[in-house]
Amino acid sequence: MRNVYVLGTGMIKFGRYPDKSVPELGSEAALSALKDAGVTIQDVELFASGNLFQSNAMIGQRILQQIGQTGIPVINVSNACATGSTAFREAYMAVASGMYDITMAVGVEQMGKQGLLGGGGGGADPAYATEGRLGSGLMPAVFGQAGMEHMRKYGTTLEHFAKISVKSHKHATKNPFSQYRNEVTLEDVLNARMVAFPNTLYMCCPTGDGAAAAILVSEDKLKQYANGRKRARVAASILTSDPYTERDLTLPDVSTLTRRAAKKAYETAGIGPQDVSLTELHDCFATAELVHYENLGLCGDGEAGKFIDQGGGMHPGLGGKSPVNVSGGLLSKGHPLGATGVANICEVVWHITEDDRAKERLVPNAKVGMAHVIGLGSACTIHLLTV
Amino acid sequence: MAEQSKAESTEQPGKRPILPFLKLEPTPHLVGSKCGKCGAVYLDLKRMACSKCGATNQFTQIPLSNKGNVWVFSVIHQSFPGIKTPYVTAIVDLPEGVSVKSNLVDIDPEELQKNPQQAFGMPVEMVANVVSKDRQGNEVVAFQYRPSKN
Numbered sequence: 001m002r003n004v005y006v007l008g009t010g011m012i013k014f015g016r017y018p019d020k021s022v023p024e025l026g027s028e029a030a031l032s033a034l035k036d037a038g039v040t041i042q043d044v045e046l047f048a049s050g051n052l053f054q055s056n057a058m059i060g061q062r063i064l065q066q067i068g069q070t071g072i073p074v075i076n077v078s079n080a081c082a083t084g085s086t087a088f089r090e091a092y093m094a095v096a097s098g099m100y101d102i103t104m105a106v107g108v109e110q111m112g113k114q115g116l117l118g119g120g121g122g123g124a125d126p127a128y129a130t131e132g133r134l135g136s137g138l139m140p141a142v143f144g145q146a147g148m149e150h151m152r153k154y155g156t157t158l159e160h161f162a163k164i165s166v167k168s169h170k171h172a173t174k175n176p177f178s179q180y181r182n183e184v185t186l187e188d189v190l191n192a193r194m195v196a197f198p199n200t201l202y203m204c205c206p207t208g209d210g211a212a213a214a215i216l217v218s219e220d221k222l223k224q225y226a227n228g229r230k231r232a233r234v235a236a237s238i239l240t241s242d243p244y245t246e247r248d249l250t251l252p253d254v255s256t257l258t259r260r261a262a263k264k265a266y267e268t269a270g271i272g273p274q275d276v277s278l279t280e281l282h283d284c285f286a287t288a289e290l291v292h293y294e295n296l297g298l299c300g301d302g303e304a305g306k307f308i309d310q311g312g313g314m315h316p317g318l319g320g321k322s323p324v325n326v327s328g329g330l331l332s333k334g335h336p337l338g339a340t341g342v343a344n345i346c347e348v349v350w351h352i353t354e355d356d357r358a359k360e361r362l363v364p365n366a367k368v369g370m371a372h373v374i375g376l377g378s379a380c381t382i383h384l385l386t387v
Numbered sequence: 388m389a390e391q392s393k394a395e396s397t398e399q400p401g402k403r404p405i406l407p408f409l410k411l412e413p414t415p416h417l418v419g420s421k422c423g424k425c426g427a428v429y430l431d432l433k434r435m436a437c438s439k440c441g442a443t444n445q446f447t448q449i450p451l452s453n454k455g456n457v458w459v460f461s462v463i464h465q466s467f468p469g470i471k472t473p474y475v476t477a478i479v480d481l482p483e484g485v486s487v488k489s490n491l492v493d494i495d496p497e498e499l500q501k502n503p504q505q506a507f508g509m510p511v512e513m514v515a516n517v518v519s520k521d522r523q524g525n526e527v528v529a530f531q532y533r534p535s536k537n
Contacts, residue, residue, distance in 0.1 A: 119467065127521035128405055132470030133529045135488040136463050141476050144461035152459060152507045194473075197462035197500050244439040247458065249429070250486045251478045 001096040004234045006385065007217040007225055008037025009346040009355075014179040014210035014334035016112060022054055023062035026108035029211035029339075030067055033104065037215040038225055041068030044215070045100040050077045050087030050107040051338040063106060080375025081282065082239075083107060084212065085341025089381060091216050092237045101218045107342035108211035115207070118142065118376070140196035140204055140285065142376065146254050147198055147287025154302045156290065158198050162189040163308050164286040165202045165331055171315060172328025174361035177343075179208050179334030203286035203331070210336035212343035230353040232369070232385040235269035242378040254288065257380040258295040258372065265370070265382040266297070273297035276384075277366035278351055279322070280344040282374045283329040289313070296372060296382075298322050316363060326351070326361050344371035345383055352387045400524035402517070407432055409530050415515035417451040417530060419485050428485035453513040454535060455479040457506050458486060462496045475499060479511055479532050492516070493533035510535040 010032025017025060026049065034041060041064070049060025055078035064074065079086040084107025091105035119131035119138045131137060150156045166186055172178040184202050192200040222231060240261040245253045266272055273296060281296060283289035290304045299307035299322075307313070307322075314320020327333045327347040330340065348369025350358035371383045402411055408418050408430045419428040422437040423445035429438075436443045460477040463470075475491040491511065499506055511532040518529040 116465065116467070125521050127519040127527045130405060130529075132463070132466055132474065133405060133490065133518040134531075135476035135478075135490055136461065136466065137488075138463070138466065140465070141461045141463055145459045145476075145478065148459035148461060148503065151503060194462070194464045194500075196464065197460075197503075244427070246484075247478060247480075247486045249438075250488050251459070 002098055003219045004092050004095045005217050005219065005222045006214055006232045006234065006345070006349050007039070007222060008033045008215040009213065009349055010036055011177055011212040011343055011346050012210060013177045014208050014336060014339070014343070017110065017209045018112060022051060022059055022108055022110050023066055025110060025209060025211040026051070026059060026063040026106045027066040029108065029213040030063055030104065030106050033213035033215050038227070039102060039215065042070055043102050044070070044072060044104045046073050046091065046094045046103040048075045048077060048087040048090040048103065048105045050084040050105065050341065051109060052078055052080065052083045053109065053111070053337070059108065079379045080377050081284065081335070081337050082341055082373045082375030082379040082381045083338040084343070085345065085371065085373045085381035085383065086239060086379065088214060088342055088345055088383065089237045089239055091214070092234050095216050095218050101221045103216050104213060105216070105342055106211065106213040107339040109336035109338040110209045111207040111336055112209065113207060116140065136196070138196065139376065140199055142252055143254070143285035143288045144196040144199050145251055146291055147285070150291050150304065151198070154305065156305050158190060159186065160305045160308050161198055161203060161286045161290060162186055164283065164289045164313070165189045167314050168283065168325050168329040168331040169202070170318065171326045171361065172332030175328050175333060178328040178332050179206060180328070180332045199285050199287055205284050205330040205335040208334040208336050210334060210339040210343065212339050212346050214342055214345060230387055232349045232352050232387055234383060235386045236265040236382065236384040238265045238268065238382045240380045252376055252378055254374050254376070254378065255291055255295050257378055258292060258374060261380045261382040262296045265384050269384045269386070271368060271384070275368050276370045277368050278326060278348060278363045279324045279370040279372065280327060280329070280347050281324055281372040283325055283331050284335060286331065288374070289324065289329070292372065293324070296370065298324070315361065323363050326363060341373045341381060344373060345385065348385050352385060401526070402528050403521060403525040405518065405527050405529045409528065411515070411528060415513070415528065415530065416453055417487065417513070418448050419451050419483060420446040421449045422446060426484065428483050430485060430487060449483065451485065452482050455481040455511055455532070457491065457509040457511055460491060460499065460506050462500055477506070477532065489529070490531045491533070492531050512536065
């Protein structure tokens with residue numbers, strides 16, 4: 001496999017854009033990435049588009065119909081919350097394999113004020129709907145219970161989960177791309193309306209709209225276009241699905257597939273968790289972030305509570321270590337499903353290449369960035385990027 | 388659809404299970420499919436192959452216990468319109484090696500939130516509750532769990 005580099009990135013501020021279409025949002029991010037890379041759409045040889053809710057609507061082609069119909073191969077990707085990162089991986093593999101030299105991935109989603117996701121059942125007659133009658137399959141319930149497993153095993157407290165939300169909101173105040181930029185106190189988080197125990201409102205990510213894009217190139221093209229600018233290399237691009245585990249079909253197991261992906265990512269890159277300068281991980285709920293500290297090896301099993309209490313996950317500028325979600329994470333930055341996986345990669349790339357777009361929140365001397373995404377059902381991607 | 392309704396309307400409305408793996412006769416109980424090769428149990432009576440070991444066509448249906456233990460739970464405060472909140476959702480481990488998800492009833496959700504540790508491992512028993520009425524007038528029965536009485 002060939003070395004692959006991120007030549008350019010683009011992202012729009014996550015938020016709500018009721019007056020724009022999905023292809024328009026995606027096009028904005030794509031044009032921004034082209035400009036950043038210093039290439040044109042005519043240079044791009046393959047286009048991977050990640051979008052979940054309109055995955056039957058040829059979003060990739062419709063973006064090219066806005067920014068340049070060059071006739072290149074387009075792949076429309078749908079992989080739950082890992083949609084964007086799976087599109088990025090398609091673009092990565094196309095270059096790594098040697099088939100293409102310049103590819104682009106765009107992740108885009110428009111959710112508006114869509115409410116709770118998940119749940120359902122029942123088919124044609126709502127009398128047979130299972131939600132609320134046979135427990136809950138809603139996302140807050142699933143990820144709440146992932147946190148409850150940790151509480152059961154290790155005595156984790158509500159304060160531990162709540163502290164993650166405080167941290168992410170604090171981080172978001174420095175990110176102009178973030179949907180929410182308000183600070184919250186521990187009391188605010190604990191006293192907020194309960195959604196699904198133990199996650200209160202501030203421990204749940206919002207719905208919203210957004211888009212992010214990346215342009216990937218081979219080493220030869222990097223030399224041609226980088227003009228001496230620092231560019232990130234994709235050191236590992238891993239995708240896993242949920243292996244058989246005891247309760248996975250009843251309560252989706254978000255840990256085992258993450259652990260497998262992390263192990264493989266570290267092996268592929270030839271590094272360990274101690275080498276990671278910053279991590280963007282899939283904090284769709286505060287409970288999810290806590291379990292992923294251990295799943296990604298940022299701390300030992302059963303130590304996530306202690307990790308948080310000792311400043312783990314906090315930006316070093318705020319006195320923390322092993323920074324996690326300095327963008328504000330899904331909790332504050334937002335989680336437009338298809339955009340998330342590409343946006344996470346943009347964030348870590350910006351830090352390790354000292355990009356102006358992360359200027360206010362830059363993790364100093366960052367050399368390795370990790371971007372992790374879980375799509376429930378389940379898919380997990382981990383990308384390691386290095387300079 | 389109209390013809391189907393007409394045909395079925397000649398039958399007396401009765402009770403119908405919410406999902407096929409709930410059997411109402413002779414008394415309400417769950418059934419699972421057990422893999423003859425590795426022993427994995429599924430709540431899926433039409434299963435073609437085992438997702439644990441890959442074996443095909445080796446399934447036998449087994450009755451599942453009405454008693455189990457709570458693995459974890461959540462208290463749902465926000466749900467779809469028409470669903471009364473708060474309620475407790477729980478994952479219940481059954482002794483046959485399979486877990487099920489349902490409502491945990493006859494328990495105070497607020498109390499559970501104050502002392503969540505009390506729920507972990509709690510012995511529970513299945514109850515068959517009527518949860519709705521379908522278009523043909525049948526009562527739809529769901530399996531739910533309550534703290535064991537004995």
